Amino acid sequence: MHIVVLGAGVVGVTTAWFLQKQGHQVTVVDRQSQSGLETSYANGGQISVSHAEPWANPSAPLKILKWLFRADAPLLFRPKMDPAQWRWALSFLTQCTSAKAVQNIRQMVNLGMYSRSQLQALRQETELEYDQVTKGILHFYTNPEEFNAALEPTRIMCDLGCDRQVIDANKAVEIEPGLKPIQHKIAGATYTSEDESGDARKFTQAVAELCQKAGVEFRFRTDILGFEHSGERILGVQLLKDGQHQTLRADAYVLSLGSYSAVLARKLGLFLNIYPAKGYSITVPVKNEEAAFNVSLTDDEYKLVYSRLGNRIRVAGTAELNGYTRTLNYARCQAIVRRTADIMPDAGYWDQAEFWTGLRPATPSNVPYVGKSHFANLYLNTGHGTLGWTHSCGSAAALADIVGGRKPEVDFTFSGL
Known part of the structure; x- marks a missing residue:
């Protein structure tokens, strides 16, 4: 499948990595000039x-x-x-x-x-x-x-x-x-x-580089405006790049925009308590x-x-x-x-x-949203709070399993909004 990941922080980038490992064609979209420049930039590093x-x-x-x-x-x-x-x-x-x-x-x-x-x-x-x-x-x-x-x-x-x-x-x-x-x-x-500990931004950018070498496409300096949808299916994501509007179409979409996930989800009538x-x-x-x-x-x-x-x-x-x-x-x-x-x-x-x-x-519970939304081809990997890097690889690997129709290996209550 062609899958669009919205967000190039540590969660979005690791999601792209594990999805491409499962054989998917992946495109990552972010408004910044490169990966890891927002919440992943200078966090606690644990x-x-x-x-x-x-x-x-x-x-x-x-x-x-x-x-x-x-x-x-x-x-x-x-x-x-x-x-x-x-x-x-x-x-x-x-x-x-x-x-x-x-x-x-x-x-x-x-x-x-x-x-x-x-x-x-x-x-x-x-x-x-x-x-x-x-x-x-x-x-x-x-x-x-x-x-x-x-x-x-x-x-x-x-x-x-x-x-x-x-x-x-x-x-x-x-x-x-x-x-x-x-x-x-x-x-x-x-x-x-x-x-463990380390530099989350260096980690994010290093994984992004590995993703690019593996064929993942990154579209930076691109604003995400909203979605086209019909019924319970996403038809495309609306973007703004260099003053030009465009619609990016794929088979599935993953929402990994950190705090801004809730803002974008509301445009679909989807409530994320983030x-x-x-x-x-x-x-x-x-x-x-x-x-x-x-x-x-x-x-x-x-x-x-x-x-x-x-x-x-x-x-x-x-x-x-x-x-x-x-x-x-x-x-x-x-x-x-x-x-x-x-x-x-x-x-x-x-x-x-x-x-x-x-x-x-x-989130109020500190537990992130990982899994399906009620839209057939929209998935969630967001709301990780202070543990974004800690939970990134696990939630990304689990989400890749969910997208592929497999049961994740971790005992966790996955989203089904």
């Missing part, structure tokens, strides 16, 4: 199966109320006159029960473990290089309450097969000596040795090799992740529900710098931080 506790959990509503008027809050809700935002927020609250949290953890761990194995197989097959580090991910906690709250989700993840070990401060520093300056502050930690969660990152040069970390880190209390990208340090996190604006909030940028400099004062040139922000496509 392949993090262990980061599976959803934002929606029993403790979330009270925390959000406390953070409501803090400009530097880890999770910030900026109320707007936007029905989509309020629908998302109300649905988020319905997910904040213990039962729903456990159900969503199960979904994300299962997809995450499958996806990590698919990424590792892809790397071995193609010898990809993207500043990857395979030393695991260490979650550390400087607040005893936050550490205690992490124990039950950790137990659930372990029961599902994610080897997330509970460790003390001494063991944490043994695994990552870069945490020595705050050893006395660490209330506890967890370590997942099989998790809302942009603006995340921030800083990238700084390494200052002191001995002081800088090598194991990827997660600071759950502040909702930050730390990845070592060669001679650079990437720190990313926080979430701001404030519509589709990508304007940098200086207070939030500086909050990341302050926390990171406090953790590892000599690791990087914190005064040289390069700031970035991107729109993560978040």
